[in-house]
Amino acid sequence: MSRRRALLLLERLEALYPxxxxxxxxxxxxxxxIATILSAQCTDVRVNQVTPAxxxxxxxxxxxxxxxxxxxxxxxxxxxxxxxxxxNIIGCAQALVTDHGGEVPRRMEDLVALxxxxxxxxxxxxxxxxxxxxxxxxxxxxxxxxxxxxxxxxDPVRIEKDLCQLLxxxxxxxxxxxxxxxxxxxxxxPIPHCSLCPVLDLCPRQGxxxxx
DNA sequence: ATCCCGAGGG
DNA sequence: CCCTCTGGAT
Numbered sequence: 001m002s003r004r005r006a007l008l009l010l011e012r013l014e015a016l017y018p019x020x021x022x023x024x025x026x027x028x029x030x031x032x033x034i035a036t037i038l039s040a041q042c043t044d045v046r047v048n049q050v051t052p053a054x055x056x057x058x059x060x061x062x063x064x065x066x067x068x069x070x071x072x073x074x075x076x077x078x079x080x081x082x083x084x085x086x087x088n089i090i091g092c093a094q095a096l097v098t099d100h101g102g103e104v105p106r107r108m109e110d111l112v113a114l115x116x117x118x119x120x121x122x123x124x125x126x127x128x129x130x131x132x133x134x135x136x137x138x139x140x141x142x143x144x145x146x147x148x149x150x151x152x153x154x155d156p157v158r159i160e161k162d163l164c165q166l167l168x169x170x171x172x173x174x175x176x177x178x179x180x181x182x183x184x185x186x187x188x189x190p191i192p193h194c195s196l197c198p199v200l201d202l203c204p205r206q207g208x209x210x211x212x
Numbered sequence: 213a214t215c216c217c218g219a220g221g222g
Numbered sequence: 223c224c225c226t227c228t229g230g231a232t
Binding site: 036037039040041042043044047080081084088115116117118120121124136138139140141177180181183184189190 | 215216217218219220
């Protein structure tokens with residue numbers, strides 16, 4: 001797919017999901033970091049119930065670093081993967097306290113060194129809190145990028161590279177969010193709702209509802 | 213029953 | 223490349 005055609009598709013998608021660039025639910029770096037860690041295999045609604053409760057109990061990195069694992073597990077149980085997440089959250093908080101003065105670092109290198117934080121989570125924080133653009137390559141973005149013919153790669157890092165080369169840097173963060181919203185709403189795995197899709201005319205698949 | 217806004221490990 | 227971790231939504 002040509003760059004021009006990709007940008008046209010992107011413009012149409014951005015018009016379909018106008019709230020993708022609106023104020024973030026979480027303004028504070030630590031809150032967004034923890035909320036993003038919690039979001040794996042979990043709905044936004046539940047993350048947005050659990051995260052405020054978590055910060056009411058543990059207001060900052062110092063409090064989280066000293067949390068009792070069993071108590072934290074109980075608090076986040078409903079988000080799934082709760083043992084891993086609790087261990088990672090406490091590990092993150094301890095690393096923030098010992099290595100970063102209790103603050104969330106602004107460099108990819110430092111973020112991905114935190115337990116339970118990969119490039120996806122790091123780019124969410126970098127893009128939405130620190131205004132450092134990056135493509136958030138989650139399962140939705142991977143799937144749509146493939147279906148749109150924006151990349152043929154399967155390795156997330158190479159997909160990220162392809163997308164960054166294809167799409168304008170100043171919109172990487174918003175583009176990621178738009179792709180995620182469209183992936184959730186219509187362009188689902190394994191069967192996309194092509195008959196309802198407003199950008200079907202720009203899609204190389206043209207309604208072929210076969211998974212990738 | 214089956215799938216999901218990840219990451220770590222074999 | 224594969225697997226595991228988990229509850230909840232559908």
